[in-house]
Amino acid sequence: MTVWSPTLAEFEEALEVVHQVTQPTPLESSRYLAEVLEVPRVFMKCENLQRTGAYKIRGAYNKLSQLSPEERSRGVVAASAGNHAQGVAFAARELGIKATIFTPLGVALPKLQATRSYGADVVLQGTDVEAALKAAKEFSETTGALFIPPFDDKDIITGQGTIALEVLEVEPDIETLIVPIGGGGLISGVAAAAKQWAAREGKPMRVIGVQAETTAAFLPALSAGEPVTIKATPTIADGIAVARAGMLNYGVVAQYVDEIVTVSDDDIARAILILLERAKMVVEPAGAAAVAAILAGKVKAVGQTAVVLSGGNIDPILLQRVIGHGLAAASRYQKLRILLPDRPGELVRTAQIVAANDANVIEVLHTRHGTGLPISDVELELHIETRGREHGEAVVAALSADGYEVRLEDRY
Incomplete structure (x- = not known):
């Protein structure tokens, strides 16, 4: 298998592009998490405070900004249950590109309203992301609109990896990064950027990925030596509920990620509650996965550590349920x-x-x-x-x- 890997220079170029629309999200210190993890300091990269409420805007804008005038004139199409949809819709609006978004019928109302508010045409299709994805690809074939994948794309990956450069610019002594994993777009970008930056600076770096245990597609993929499709079961962490690792993402993860662990819905609910109580942060289930791994004792970190809070787009009704579940889990x-x-x-x-x-x-x-x-x-x-x-x-x-x-x- 030929493995593609983005270079540090590509991440640095992407950072300049991404900074045209993103805001520098805080890197907040958590004494509580440091005590739990038994390390000097733990920092939270608060992408839940990013524009559109999640990191996805980085990859989407980086991807769309690379399109030629002819490609832009055709418009873009994407499928998502939430954050990717908002990222693509926002980026398209900023660049003057027509966007069509296919989303499942059960999508959370706040995410649906936000996507529409960015000017995208939203089509409700099917009961899950797979059905929406199929419809989006069919739309691309019949209309010529360019399909924007959620994670398995070079420009998407380099855009997401800019998070690592922002973290290390503020705290260059970070030795461990803990990152949520769905299809792998975020962690492949973060891991490749962080490991290459650390090698250039002569510093140690360990990257740990966290998946929901009911949709952990990367562990069987790494065992098989290639992406495999798993039977996924429901999880509250819909943002990382992906049944098959991306092909490009798999190669980068295999090369740069040191360890992958899984967490339960109870672990995630407990983490959301702790983030609310201790850090005053509203974080969606997928965005709390890295903190869940710390609280569940699933990871052993070395030195100063950073966790990525990847998003904060949680439906208030789900938040109410999760708080109750988190209180019970704790x-x-x-x-x-x-x-x-x-x-x-x-x-x-x-x-x-x-x-x-x-x-x-x-x-x-x-x-x-x-x-x-x-x-x-x-x-x-x-x-x-x-x-x-x-x-x-x-x-x-x-x-x-x-x-x-x-x-x-x-x-x-």
Whole structure:
């Protein structure tokens, strides 16, 4: 297999192009993540604060700016569930190019509205990105519009890799970069740029990729020696839910990325919650994957570390659900099942014990009809708010000490 790799000079040229429309996103330090990772410092590259709310504008603008006048006159077409759509629509508007975007029927309303606001014609097609992608390619063939791929493209990759140069310009002593992976456009660009920059400067550099465990296409690809199509299952991290690694991306990742780990939806939900609470950052599920890997203990970093928060375009309704899920994943919401004698005062007594241990009852289910219940007993299901697993166990211990039979559910 012939492996293409962008040069450091190409990334530096792309950076000049990208800076025509992007804003320099902050590189924020997180003491909390540094303590968890046990490294001197952890920095967050906040692409969630980028124009259009994600890094995708970099690759899209770099790609569209390279088009000839004849290609621009034909217009462009893309397929995406969100961030790539917005990036292409924004870049096309800035360059005076007509854009058509195919997106699945279930796309989040804020992303749909944003894409339309940038002037693109949006076509709702199919129930998933694959259906939208097929329709976009058919549109390209019938109209002559240029298809803009989301990740498997040289100009897209070099555009995304400009993130690494921005990080290293501000903090040249970074030794580890942790980056989300979907199809591979972001990490192949970041890894190639960072590794080549570090080699030129005589500095160490380690790059770690993070995928959602239900759509981890790169691990089997690396084992097979080429991209393979996996059976993907749903994940909240739709921005990195890709069933097959890009061909160009695969070659760059195989050459430059040191390690790839996976995280669960629970890990991601917990990371979104921590970013809200500790960093005051609103980050979409895919954008929180790198932080999720740190919190889940999936990565071992060396020296100063940077994580890429790749996007912040999360639907408020999903954010509400994710916060609840994140609280449960962090054992901040817990469920107790308590066997009570069926007599007056027992419900009040259990509530008093919970309150005395500084926990808060948020939901109660009291039933006499559970399977296997003794005729003289009832089952009480308490949903409580705690400070974490140990606090929940302390509440259980207090109830047990008062003679109640209690079970702490592993899942909220």
